[in-house]
Amino acid sequence: MEDSVAIGFAKGLLPKRGRRRSRSLGRPGRSAVYHVVSRTCGQEFLLGVVEKERMRDLIGRVAAFCGVELLTYCILDNHFHLLVEVPGEVGELSDAELIRRAGYLYGGKVRPGQPLTLSMVKGALAEGGATRAYMRDLLLRRMGSLPMFVKVLKQRFSIGYNRLNERKGTLWEGPFRSVLVENSREALALVGAYIDLNAVRAGIVEDPKDYRFCGYGEAVGKGKLAEYALLVRLAGMAFGAELLGKGVNRADTHARLEAAGRLYRLLMFEEATDGSASEKGRVLGREAFWKVDAVGGGLSRGQLLRCRIRYMTEGAVIGSRAFVEDWFAGVRETFGPRQTGARPMRGGNFGELCSLRDLRDSLA
Numbered sequence: 393m394e395d396s397v398a399i400g401f402a403k404g405l406l407p408k409r410g411r412r413r414s415r416s417l418g419r420p421g422r423s424a425v426y427h428v429v430s431r432t433c434g435q436e437f438l439l440g441v442v443e444k445e446r447m448r449d450l451i452g453r454v455a456a457f458c459g460v461e462l463l464t465y466c467i468l469d470n471h472f473h474l475l476v477e478v479p480g481e482v483g484e485l486s487d488a489e490l491i492r493r494a495g496y497l498y499g500g501k502v503r504p505g506q507p508l509t510l511s512m513v514k515g516a517l518a519e520g521g522a523t524r525a526y527m528r529d530l531l532l533r534r535m536g537s538l539p540m541f542v543k544v545l546k547q548r549f550s551i552g553y554n555r556l557n558e559r560k561g562t563l564w565e566g567p568f569r570s571v572l573v574e575n576s577r578e579a580l581a582l583v584g585a586y587i588d589l590n591a592v593r594a595g596i597v598e599d600p601k602d603y604r605f606c607g608y609g610e611a612v613g614k615g616k617l618a619e620y621a622l623l624v625r626l627a628g629m630a631f632g633a634e635l636l637g638k639g640v641n642r643a644d645t646h647a648r649l650e651a652a653g654r655l656y657r658l659l660m661f662e663e664a665t666d667g668s669a670s671e672k673g674r675v676l677g678r679e680a681f682w683k684v685d686a687v688g689g690g691l692s693r694g695q696l697l698r699c700r701i702r703y704m705t706e707g708a709v710i711g712s713r714a715f716v717e718d719w720f721a722g723v724r725e726t727f728g729p730r731q732t733g734a735r736p737m738r739g740g741n742f743g744e745l746c747s748l749r750d751l752r753d754s755l756a
Contacts (some may be wrong), residue, residue: 422480425463425575426538427583430546430568431471438563439469443553444605447472450549453496458534458541463580463622464607466590473587475573475580475607475622482536487517487524490531497548542568577629584622585660600660608660618649627652716748 432438439447444467451474455462459482463475485493491514498510516527534540550563573583584607591603603609611620618624627649713734720733733748 423477423575424480424538425475425477425573425580426570427573427587428474428476428538428542428568428570429471430542431565433562433565435470435565437469438553439467439472446552447549448605448610450545454541454545454548457493457496458544459493459536460538460541461621462607463625464584464587464620466587466603466606468590468594468596468605473590475584475587476538476541477575478538478541479536482532485532485535487528490528491517493535494531497544538570542570577626580622580629581626581656581659582663584626585656585663589660589663608656617653618646620653623649623652623656626656713744720748 447467448465451462451465451472454460455476459479461477463477465475466473491510494510494513498508498513502509513527513531516523518524534544546564546568553563554560571583573579588600588606588608591597591606591609592600597603600606600608601612604613607620607622611617611623716734717732735748
């Protein structure tokens with residue numbers, strides 16, 4: 393039943409009366425996967441490139457603080473989608489773990505009037521007694537809960553947005569909507585593809601790999617497709633839980649993850665060519681699907697390279713190891729303690745090509 397609700401929501405097939413309940417919550421004490429949607433007030437186009445960058449960073453930090461696993465996401469001009477797994481219970485966390493998690497939210501620049509800082513967290517926990525108990529309770533109540541995760545995310549983003557834009561008032565329209573998704577390969581793939589295809593349906597791009605503010609596009613662009621959380625989950629479910637365990641042949645693991653990536657890409661294009669998969673707006677033609685199908689859902693080296701370039705900073709160098717090292721030698725003094733210049737290009741069949749930057753960490 394829960395899976396059918398997720399599919400109906402994702403394809404926009406449920407009648408309005410089937411959507412009245414804005415949040416579907418899992419059973420207490422059990423982890424659960426949710427598709428979360430929240431829109432800006434009045435559905436205004438408030439999220440530009442800078443805001444999307446900040447939102448993407450904040451989603452990751454709040455998820456790390458709350459203990460939520462982010463499987464995929466998509467940020468558009470007036471709303472965002474998340475596919476997240478929320479733990480059933482937080483468990484017993486040590487003071488050291490609480491401090492580590494608090495660092496994701498409170499470890500940055502301290503602003504005037506900020507109610508909580510990392511130094512305050514450390515001081516309260518070190519003091520012991522009632523002060524320690526109060527701080528532990530304050531932090532733990534913000535973890536392991538879908539409503540609290542979304543609340544912290546939206547509140548922190550709103551504060552920063554209003555401050556930078558000299559704006560007051562609410563930024564978000566009403567409560568967020570969520571649908572409980574079965575933790576199965578089929579359901580996760582379907583809802584994940586729906587989320588990653590949002591920019592295609594909106595007519596922004598023709599291929600989800602070209603939209604860097606969704607999970608799939610970010611993973612492709614940064615050369616992290618084999619680390620993309622949703623694909624790792626799908627591959628693990630498809631080939632057994634032991635897939636990513638210790639002692640598993642690394643080459644075999646990589647091959648299976650690549651297979652999962654091709655299947656997921658085919659699924660996205662199949663969904664995008666089916667008019668029933670789109671609530672409104674753009675769908676892809678069958679020709680686009682057959683082009684992807686002809687290469688088994690894979691990406692060519694040229695496609696991967698074009699995506700990768702979007703995430704590199706100016707001055708990056710690409711070529712053989714000798715070429716990159718030769719260039720690096722001429723500007724060695726500008727790179728601090730770094731000893732070598734060449735970094736293997738990741739995320740595709742690039743042979744011996746290297747780059748100056750480790751593209752896993754490159755920013756757009």
